[in-house]
Amino acid sequence: ELNFIADVDIYRIKLPGNAMLGEGKPENQNHAIIFTRGEGLQTIDMNQEHYMEETLKMRNLLQEFTKKHDGVRYPTILGVREHIFTGSVSSLAWFMSNQETSFVTIGQRVLANPLRVRFHYGHPDIFDRLFHLTRGGVSKASKIINLSEDIFAGFNSTLREGNVTHHEYMQVGKGRDVGLNQISLFEAKIAYGNGEQTLSRDIYRLGHRFDFFRMLSCYYTTIGFYFSTMITVWTVYVFLYGRLYLVLSGLDEGLATGRRFIHNDPLQVALASQSFVQLGFLMALPMMMEIGLERGFRTALSDFVLMQLQLASVFFTFSLGTKTHYYGKTLLHGGAEYRATGRGFVVFHAKFAENYRLYSRSHFVKGIELMILLIVFEIFGQSYRGAIAYIFITFSMWFMVVTWLFAPFLFNPSGFEWQKIVDDWTDWNKWISNRGGIGVSPDKSWESWWEKEHEPLKYSGKRGTVLEIVLAVRFFIYQYGLVYHLNITKHTKSVLVYCLSWVVIFFILLVMKAVSVGRRKFSAEFQLVFRLLKGLIFIVFISTIVILIVIPHMTIQDIFVCILAFMPTGWGLLLVAQALKPAIMSVGLWGSIRALARGYEIIMGLLLFTPIAFLAWFPFVSEFQTRMLFNQAFSRGLQISRILGGHKKDR
Structure with missing residues (x-):
């Protein structure tokens, strides 16, 4: 009304x-x-x-x-x-x-x-x-x-x-906006909006009615910037998956021994100059010119150097992932929504669970995927091993991986203060273990958040569902290629090896299903039976690892390679299951899919939280972070709040 x-x-x-x-x-x-x-x-x-x-x-x-x-x-x-x-x-x-x-x-x-x-x-x-x-x-x-x-x-x-x-x-x-989460929410909203602009009639009409030069100018200054950003990130994926194919197919080794690829000094020079430009000098040139014209070029140069010392490259690389994720998500599934940023004049500590909810799908998952690709490239690659060119090829990608994984915690106030870390871990455990349901908000339960994350798939239509499944197929490449690089399968290329790897995966899923059913049926009334069941599964798991170690030609590296092969496969199965949710629910397997997803979230949370907790052991890390990234008034206020709050024994 x-x-x-x-x-x-x-x-x-x-x-x-x-x-x-x-x-x-x-x-x-x-x-x-x-x-x-x-x-x-x-x-x-x-x-x-x-x-x-x-x-x-x-x-x-x-x-x-x-x-x-x-x-x-x-x-x-x-x-x-x-x-x-x-x-x-x-x-x-x-x-x-x-x-x-x-x-x-x-x-x-x-x-x-x-x-x-x-x-x-x-x-x-x-x-x-x-x-x-x-x-x-x-x-x-x-x-x-x-x-x-x-x-x-x-x-x-x-x-x-x-x-x-x-x-x-x-x-x-x-x-x-003055905080990373506020800035990211704002950039997500703008990326959502540009995705919808790409699909709108207005851009179509402008493109048809402008002359050629205004049409190109309009493209570059509106949706073109976001489309080019997405293409830039896609290029990294295409390059690394192309390298993965070369490495796992054996072509990489053949190229490495070829005569024309032994002396690649011109390639090293080209890559060195490209990496120099990629550090941001060319992108920062318009800003430096503007500051130079208004306040002098000495000020512009000093501001640029100071920005680099305060990790401006880390921030802008991180925002690259934000723009790419939300723009691509809108093009693929639609369903953009307004996100209130608050715009508050405030800098506050964001909890680990809050950062995980906000950046899990846009940065953390993608960062871990790229990290696995780079690790496989490092283990099996031969073309640039020991050469300067290898460093120039992978440096910018490793920089992007580390940035996408840890920038939210680096720019988080009191992100390395031990007491905050302890509180964050307690809050994370509570969030990840709480059951969802009607009326339970995503910030209170992992289940509610997980259901909300893939909700746009319901409205994307058949085309969006098919595209989601096609994109998920890339995670099965690891398993197909890596199982044939184990020492135990070095001398056989039979398809039975690949089939056996799927038997192992289905066995793991069956065990998880048994644990899920046992939790529902026995955890309340027959706690002893449930605990015995879990203990038996743990013994079988440890025994399997021991057997794998003592098998002839099976090494620790083989076990590590198996993990690199099977972890992406499980994630690909999750993505396919989410796209086919109605069919999965009709056969009663949605609970198992949820349990598998929770396991992956816990692993990712531990992978992210462990280095942060390690650095929080050293008091000077938190002090250095505060003084480097925040102004003097905020730093003094933080020190005063610590003094007034007193020093607890558990600190």
């Missing part, structure tokens, strides 16, 4: 069906625009402010509406630049401040003139109210597809022969 108040609430209009027709924020904007007056309308978010001296320039800015900027049309949106005032809170806030400064100065200045593809980005732009009031308002509020409602206002204005400009003589203050 929508209530219209006139004289303590007299008239009431009841709308049919669900009154929530679109996204909340643009609905409010389009509803409020009819109550505004005048010919100009400024859109300011709640995290923005006007400076007193800047408001004196408003009269000059409004005069721009009377000037034909391209000689043909009057402007319909007046864009202005922003000043980020939250850059001093933490290193992350400073990175975002510099990134934003580069975008809202050089970026938008060039977008407006000469490219003429500047739109509206939620910034403090001033709209021609009468133009937009008669053309659908300042936002498009359709559910889901217009998640980034602000840029669609620019699309709509341009499609209806409007003109968007940018003016640098005036600026408006803006507070950006």
Whole structure:
């Protein structure tokens, strides 16, 4: 119901069906625009402010509406630049401040003139109210597809022969996100929005009606950036899986012994120069030029060096994974949703379970997959072994793996404080072991979170389901190739070896099913029987490992290779089962799939938590992290809070 108040609430209009027709924020904007007056309308978010001296320039800015900027049309949106005032809170806030400064100065200045593809980005732009009031308002509020409602206002204005400009003589203050989780949620929302833009009619119409150069400019400055980012990450996957094929098929060894591949000095020089560029010098050039023009090139160089010392490369590599995951997820399954970031002026410690929920599928799983690929490449690869080229080839990939796995904990306040680590481990255990169900939120139970994570698969249709299964097939390559590289199977290439490996996998799944059934039937009334069953399974497991060790030609490396072969296979089975959830539930195996998934989550949690706990043993690590990544006021406040809180014995 929508209530219209006139004289303590007299008239009431009841709308049919669900009154929530679109996204909340643009609905409010389009509803409020009819109550505004005048010919100009400024859109300011709640995290923005006007400076007193800047408001004196408003009269000059409004005069721009009377000037034909391209000689043909009057402007319909007046864009202005922003000043980020939250850059001093933490290193992350400073990175975002510099990134934003580069975008809202050089970026938008060039977008407006000469490219003429500047739109509206939620910034403090001033709209021609009468133009937009008669053309659908300042936002498009359709559910889901217009998640980034602000840029669609620019699309709509341009499609209806409007003109968007940018003016640098005036600026408006803006507070950006200051914590990693806030920044990631914001970037996830923007990536979701770009995915929906890719599927929208507006981009299709703009591409058809622009001339060739404006079409390319529009692509590069909207969805093209996210598509190129996704292609960059895909390139790493294609390269490593290609190397995996070469290594496991034996072609790699053949190439390594070939005469033309022995002397590869030109290749090493090329890779060295490429790695130098990949460190970020080329990408940081626009930002350095902008800071140099405004505050001097010595300041720009010192800021760049300081940003690198404060691990800016780690942050931007991590955000690469955020953009890729959510953009690709939206293209594959749709179902983008608004994610409130909070935009609070606060830096706080995020618990381990919270970081795991937020980054598990977007970063941790992908980082572990790439790590396994690199390990297999290291064990069986021959082409670049011992050569400088091998270092240059794998350095950037190892850097990305370590960044995707540990950046959330590195940029987490008090991330290496021992008492926080103990509390985080208790919270993690509680979350991973709690049962889900109706009304249990994802932050209270792993089961509820896990069910919610693959919920978009229900709405992706047959095409999305098939694509998900096809993508999951890549995890079976490990098993097929690695079982033939064991010492015990070195002299046989029979298909029976591959079949036997599947027998082993099904035996493990059968054991897990027995444990799951035993927990349900015996854990409550027959605890002794259940404990004996678990003990028997443990003895069988240990005995199997011992037998494998004493088998002739079976080595410790073989056992390690078996783990590398079977772990990805189990994960691939999980992905296929999630895509075929209705069929799995109909045969009563969903409980077993959930149990297998929980086991994988526990393994990943231990893999991530162990190095963090080890570093937390050393007090200087936490001290160094706080002083390097946060400003002096926050560091002093943290020290004072520790003193006032007292030193507990268990610390």
